[in-house]
Amino acid sequence: MSSDKEKRVKKSKKEKKEKKEKKEKKEKKEKKEKRSASPTSSEPSTKKQKPTSSSSTGPTVTLLLFYQYIEPLWSPSRHKQALSHIQKTGELYNLGGRMRCAREGLNCxxxxxxxxVENWIKDLKSFDDTFLKTEFKLTHNLPLGQSFPKLNAFKVxxxxxxxxxxxxxxSIGKTAIHLEPKEYNEKMKEKDTVIIDVRNYYESQIGAFKPPIGGAELIDPKMRKSTEFPAWLDLQETKERIKGKNVLMYCTGGVRCERASALLRGKLEGEDRGLGVKGVFQLQGGIHKYIEEFPEGGLWSGKNYTFDKRFAHAGLSLEKEGKVEVVGKCEACLKPWDRFRGKRRCPTCGVPSLICKECVDRDESGDKKIGKDVKCKLCVEEGVESKADWKRREEELMNGYEEKLKVKEREKKRTEKDSRNSENTDTPSTSNDVANSEEANDITANVTTPDSNPNNETRLWIGNLNNKKVTPDNLIQIIPNIKFVQWLYGPDGKGCKGFCFVEMKSEEDAGRAKAGEGVKVFGRPVKINYQEKDGKSSWPPPNAIYY
Known part of the structure; x- marks a missing residue:
C-alpha cells in the first residue's frame, strides 16, 4: 500500500510542476507579445506595405511593363550585379512582380x-545607361487587387x-524595322503582306488583328510555347507563305518579336535569301501600345491576353462602352467566352483552358464534371488524342529542327577550318577529312543525259551507302541539287542505316542522279530508285534536313 501511496505523491508533484512551468511559459509569451506590440526602436519597419497613391478615391496600383536587350552581353559578374540590383531596389520600393534577368537583358x-515604380526606374537608368533608351510602359490607377504580392527576380x-x-x-542588331501603331495599322492594309502572330495559340483565341479584305494575310503559327517558333519558321510551308511578301510581326508588348524578327532576318540574309521577302517589320510596343493609341479598337478584334493581374484587356473606349467583341469560345459548352480563369489546363498538351464561369461552377459543384475529353481548340483541330500523342508530335518537330541546326553548325565549323587551311598553304589536307576527300565524289559528274523519268518523280531512295562515312554534310556533294533529305540514323543514333530518302529540286535533277547509279562512293556502288509518293507518309517529313 505504501508503494501505491508513494506513486500517487510523485505523480501529484509532477503534475504541479508541469502546471507551474506551463503557467510561467504562458506569462512569458504574453509579456513578449506586449513588448512587440509597443516597439521602442527608432528604426523604420521593413515590413512590406500595400501600394498607395495620392488618389482621392483611395490607394491604387501602377503597373510597369518593359524589356531591354543588352549587346554586347553582360559579363557573368555584371549579370550577377544586375540581378542583385533589381531585387534589392525592388524590395526597397515595395514592388511586386516578376523579373527575368539574363546576360542578354531584362524582361519585367x-x-x-x-x-x-518611378524611383525604381530612375535607379535602373543609373545602374546601366542602356536603359536610358528603354520604352517603359506604365499604367496608373489600377485597383489594389491587380498588384503582385511578392517580388521574384529570376536568373535565366x-x-x-x-x-x-x-x-x-x-543578333538583336538585326531586328525588324519597328513601326509605331499608326504606321503598322496602315501597313496591315497593304496586299502582298503577311502578319505573323508571334504569341502562343491560346492567347490568340481571345483576340487578334483582323486585317481588311484585300489587305494583309494573318498567319498564326499555332504554337503552344515560344520554343516552337524557330522550328515553325524553318518549315518549308512557312517559307512558301512568306515568299515575296512584306512580313509584319506582333506580340503582346514587343519583346517576343525582337528575337523572332532577328531570327527571320538572319535566315533571309543566309540560307533563305532566295525567298525574296521585301521587308520585315514589327509593332513597336506590341498590342499594348496599339490598343492605347486605338482605344476604339482599330484593326484589333477581341482582347489582349496579358501575363499580369489584368489577365486581358481591350481598348479603353470599348471597355467603357461595353462593346468589346468576344471572339473566344468556352471549350466545354462552346458559348462565347474570353476570360482565362482557374487552374485547369488542356489534358493533352497542358496549355491554359478557356472555360466559362457556368461550366466551372457546375464542375466544382459536381453538377456536371468537365471530362478529359474537353481539350483546347488546337488539340481538337490537330486531332491530338493523348499526352503521349502530343509528346511524340512535339519531339518530331523539335528533334528535326535540332538536327538541322547541328548540320549547319558542322558546316560552319568545316568552312572555318577550310578557310584556315587555305590561308596556310603549308598545311596538308588530311585523307580522313570526309567532306574534302576525293572519295566523296559527285556521282553525276560524268552524266551527259538524265535517266528516263516517265512519272516526273522528284523523290528518290538512295541506298548501299557507307554508313560510317556518308553524312548529311557530304551527301550534297555526292548528289548535287538535293532540296532536302530524310536522314535515317543507325541503331546507335549515329551514322546512317545505309539508305535515305531525298527530294530533288527538279525532275531533271532526279533523272541525273538516277543516271549516276552504280558510281562508287567510299568504296560502295550507290543504288538509286525513284520513290513514288504514296500519300500515306508525311512529305516533307517533320525531321527533314534542308540544303
Missing part, C-alpha cells in the same frame, strides 16, 4: 505605388525562352 512585369538564359541562347542567338 512589376506593380507598386507610382512613386516607388534568355529573357524570352526560344531555346536560342549563346552562339545560337541571332
Amino acid at each position: 512585369t512589376i506593380t507598386g505605388d507610382r512613386e516607388g 538564359d534568355e529573357i524570352v525562352n526560344y531555346g536560342l541562347s549563346g552562339s545560337r542567338a541571332p
Whole structure:
C-alpha cells in the first residue's frame, strides 16, 4: 500500500510542476507579445506595405511593363550585379512582380505605388545607361487587387525562352524595322503582306488583328510555347507563305518579336535569301501600345491576353462602352467566352483552358464534371488524342529542327577550318577529312543525259551507302541539287542505316542522279530508285534536313 501511496505523491508533484512551468511559459509569451506590440526602436519597419497613391478615391496600383536587350552581353559578374540590383531596389520600393534577368537583358512585369515604380526606374537608368533608351510602359490607377504580392527576380538564359541562347542567338542588331501603331495599322492594309502572330495559340483565341479584305494575310503559327517558333519558321510551308511578301510581326508588348524578327532576318540574309521577302517589320510596343493609341479598337478584334493581374484587356473606349467583341469560345459548352480563369489546363498538351464561369461552377459543384475529353481548340483541330500523342508530335518537330541546326553548325565549323587551311598553304589536307576527300565524289559528274523519268518523280531512295562515312554534310556533294533529305540514323543514333530518302529540286535533277547509279562512293556502288509518293507518309517529313 505504501508503494501505491508513494506513486500517487510523485505523480501529484509532477503534475504541479508541469502546471507551474506551463503557467510561467504562458506569462512569458504574453509579456513578449506586449513588448512587440509597443516597439521602442527608432528604426523604420521593413515590413512590406500595400501600394498607395495620392488618389482621392483611395490607394491604387501602377503597373510597369518593359524589356531591354543588352549587346554586347553582360559579363557573368555584371549579370550577377544586375540581378542583385533589381531585387534589392525592388524590395526597397515595395514592388511586386516578376523579373527575368539574363546576360542578354531584362524582361519585367512589376506593380507598386507610382512613386516607388518611378524611383525604381530612375535607379535602373543609373545602374546601366542602356536603359536610358528603354520604352517603359506604365499604367496608373489600377485597383489594389491587380498588384503582385511578392517580388521574384529570376536568373535565366534568355529573357524570352526560344531555346536560342549563346552562339545560337541571332543578333538583336538585326531586328525588324519597328513601326509605331499608326504606321503598322496602315501597313496591315497593304496586299502582298503577311502578319505573323508571334504569341502562343491560346492567347490568340481571345483576340487578334483582323486585317481588311484585300489587305494583309494573318498567319498564326499555332504554337503552344515560344520554343516552337524557330522550328515553325524553318518549315518549308512557312517559307512558301512568306515568299515575296512584306512580313509584319506582333506580340503582346514587343519583346517576343525582337528575337523572332532577328531570327527571320538572319535566315533571309543566309540560307533563305532566295525567298525574296521585301521587308520585315514589327509593332513597336506590341498590342499594348496599339490598343492605347486605338482605344476604339482599330484593326484589333477581341482582347489582349496579358501575363499580369489584368489577365486581358481591350481598348479603353470599348471597355467603357461595353462593346468589346468576344471572339473566344468556352471549350466545354462552346458559348462565347474570353476570360482565362482557374487552374485547369488542356489534358493533352497542358496549355491554359478557356472555360466559362457556368461550366466551372457546375464542375466544382459536381453538377456536371468537365471530362478529359474537353481539350483546347488546337488539340481538337490537330486531332491530338493523348499526352503521349502530343509528346511524340512535339519531339518530331523539335528533334528535326535540332538536327538541322547541328548540320549547319558542322558546316560552319568545316568552312572555318577550310578557310584556315587555305590561308596556310603549308598545311596538308588530311585523307580522313570526309567532306574534302576525293572519295566523296559527285556521282553525276560524268552524266551527259538524265535517266528516263516517265512519272516526273522528284523523290528518290538512295541506298548501299557507307554508313560510317556518308553524312548529311557530304551527301550534297555526292548528289548535287538535293532540296532536302530524310536522314535515317543507325541503331546507335549515329551514322546512317545505309539508305535515305531525298527530294530533288527538279525532275531533271532526279533523272541525273538516277543516271549516276552504280558510281562508287567510299568504296560502295550507290543504288538509286525513284520513290513514288504514296500519300500515306508525311512529305516533307517533320525531321527533314534542308540544303
